[in-house]
Amino acid sequence: MLDGSDPFVRFRNVQKSYDGETLVVKNLNLEIEAGEFVTMLGPSGSGKTTCLMMLAGFETATHGEIELGGSPINNIPPHKRGIGMVFQNYALFPHMTVAENLAFPLKVRKMTPAEVEEKVKRALDMVQMAAFGDRKPAQLSGGQQQRIALARALVFEPELVLMDEPLGALDKQLREHMQYEIKHIHENLGVTVVYVTHDQSEALTMSNRIAVFDDGVIQQLADPVTLYERPENSFVAQFIGENNTMPGVVESVAKGVASVKLDSGDTVKALAINTDGKGSRTSLSVRPERCVVSQKKTAGLSSLKGRLEELIYLGDHVRCRMNVAGNDEFIVKVPNTADHLGLEIGAETYVGWKTDDCRALDFKAG
Template structure:
């Protein structure tokens, strides 16, 4: 993934305000390696798209600078940055053929006709549309139009490609297919890609690293597995994947673990990730797939009574809503290893989990 120790893209103390008072992006320091696929992930209004627009040149930082290579591009206009861009709405010219759309960036750069035709064909073949160069965008499906937009962004061989929620308009199946297409294209070309989305599954599927934004700040920047398995604060835990939330107060800290008195009165052993210490409030985060049904109390430190309230058959797993530790929205996912798992509403049983799977975070 990383070709050099020097960052390829660097945000240095970048701030952005539209009204002179409220900061949409706050003191951003961010380095992106050459050849990396970095996703900016977060809810609407978190600052992720503003960061992409500043990198593209469509917005200017209020403070700080942005470097590409070792050169500042803070005041360089978009058309002189040499950056490929893919938008959610495709932005294709309806009066041009597919080949003409893809060739447009080469035309404005003065590339000769013969060279242009060869490069356009190569770009279309890359996205498996080499046979559709003569068609108009209106004659293509949404997924095909998105591939044309991607080919157009890649045809002039930019070192950096920015993608602003490019799969947002596609249906679920096509969206998932395009995620893998993008991942394979990135792997084959080695081009640096910066991708904006609010879809966590999309981010986890494609990224080398993910920057999780909230309130104009990167809350955590890590590889997908680390973000999912070891969220650093309560926001990241709740935004990435599904979690059970258990509120309580820390009663004791024992090395990497702590004992938390839940608001229900139950005592829970958890991993001490980000608490204020003994006496402090905490939110414990627990993935539904890490909860066991009827575990051995001698092996599992956290075992509690539960009542099944709702059962949903999902196919590869059974999703059950239970009453646990005073919560009626406690979710348990049971793998469907061998046929249907028999859980019934009203059934009483026990559930349990290991301390390392329960993360005590900021309240």
């Protein structure tokens, strides 16, 4: 099926419009390798679920091509695509038992009863639900239903599995547990997974690569580390993890480092990642855990004066809300070490960071 050079899944210039007036998905290009775990992450209405539905075959692309295993699938109906899918509300058939649910895709494929029984048993074992075959879905807890939905999507051994916010309905603890379980199943089976979520920590935990969607466009496609450490625009920086922003104007750019005059009047240096050059507006982005609070200016760091507004004790670290460069929502995470500073509300201190940790990105109002 694969000739080695083609990616397993490919979106080529895909556009989607529901009403002929606005584009929900704008010119999407995405390539997914076999065996990858790719997450589509974004706020609701960003087009991620639409993309997944187009891949599954429940929505048709208005323009462009979707390829699976090197051949276009635009005109193949969903039941012939052989793609496993886990739905947000699990969509377990309520009138069938768990075992019948799992047997459904196998019987559709006209397997022999012995084969069906064997595969159902193996799938139930895989999700540690062997004892629940005779139950109806309504008799299971949310987490158990989730496992069965997962087993059903995998039981007919598809090469591609789509998951549409499968953990959305679970409580926090169970969700984290299931994240690991799905990750391990993916590693063990080697299937390709396309996962949709709006939960960034879920995306970071599980994925090989993450496509951050906003407004129908992939804002950045990268592995979790790159995405967090080196966001390419303000939206990604804001959406993934916590982020402090400071608006300013680029004064000069040299060797990839921009000198930015902040609106408060201070001038700081930052990596010029996504600016329109000299004289343009920019938003500086610094992660809270990369900032250091000190009584004096520290050599080698960009330092600004700040006023401590609020302290929140969180055990392993202390969150400090500060007023820095006119932004009173500036967060600094101070690790709870033995010698941590005697921080006091109202104290005037310096906040510093390395130039490498400060990124000059596209300007976003607000």
